[in-house]
Amino acid sequence: MDVLKNALVSSTSKEPVQKTHKDASEDSRTFGLNQIYPEPRNTTETAEKNVDIIVLHGLAARSPETFIAYKVDGDSDSGHINWLANNDMLSADMPYARILTYDWNANYDKSASSDIFSGHAKTLLDRIHVNRRRTGRLQRPIIFVASCFGGLLLAKVRLFPSSSSYKYFEILRYTVGVAFLGTPFRGSWPTGHTATQLRIAVAMSASAEERFESSQELVQLLRSGTTEDPSPLDELVNTFVEQIQFGPYKFPIVCFYETRHTNFSAVLRTLPADFAQTQVDENGHGIVVPRHSACLPGADSAAMDCRHNMLQKFNSPDNDGFQRLTDRLMEYAENAQETLMKKDRM
DSSP states (O other): OGGGHHHHSOTTOOSOOOOOTTTSOSTTOOOEEEEEESOTTOHHHHHHOOEEEEEEOOTTOOTTGGGEEEEETTEEEEEEEETTTOTTTHHHHOTTEEEEEEEOOOOSSTTOOSSOHHHHHHHHHHHHHHHHHHTTOTTSOEEEEEETTHHHHHHHHTTSGGGSOHHHHHHHHTEEEEEEESOOTTOOOHHHHHHHHHHHHHHHHHTTTSOOOOOHHHHHTTOOOOSSSOOTHHHHHHHHHHHTTSGGGOOOEEEEEEOSOEEOHHHHTTSOTTOOOOSOOTTSEEOSSOHHHHOOTTSEEEEESSOGGGTTOOOSTTOHHHHHHHHHHHHHHHTHHHHHHHHHHO
């Protein structure tokens, strides 16, 4: 999970290390939609694209770092590749699509937003509407790709249009497909949730003389629920699952999940010695978002042979994960008009 990025990956990791809000200046960061392809100043080519693909990052993450991989797996000197921007990857397979990323303040400790989760969701809707209105694309099909916690933001978004303005309902109306990449619909690794809480507590203590911004609400959404102690996720996910089964909410969905263990040893070392370590083996390895949490009832599901943090990083057009994800996106685009007509009949 992005929130545990620096702690989950050991010092011998062979994957790019994402800069977080502690490594990069938040003052220069621009939030909102960023058009990756075609070049945004090329209004003529933009107008020709017949579908919008909007890609969301997860908690304590940012674009484009979330989507960057080494060109040669395991070789940090080989350079980097962003499958959303590389001319031989997504835009080559789907030249008819406009590709955008959505950068939002998903920080949970320092530099966190004071907004509530529903506020983040409404801001996403508003930014999409404004962008599509200003580019004359209000009636173009939309495909969403949501990385990890970004999928929960998207699920929250889906609860607004039915009781909100028509301009937001139009976004729902023209959604023709969604791909979730390791979204923790039923919570994440329990020890990881506690580690993030401890990280906030330590940071707040160390910053006692400074203004410290944190978002406990975002962290709580990582927690798995029980009968005695339901998670804040439960109502959100249950309502979302009900809605996507019928009417204008019914569109194709695929849920990708990890099958390779992540090394948790770094984060485990930050916990008290007597802390119960669950869902990890004797070497401190485990699954961040297990299959039962990453998959929705009634939706297509697909395994990727990778660790959690690699679900959205592809270094080549020949990458298995890239091909399988892109194939779904192409299918959603090809069937867009049929999907829209089915919605109209419901």
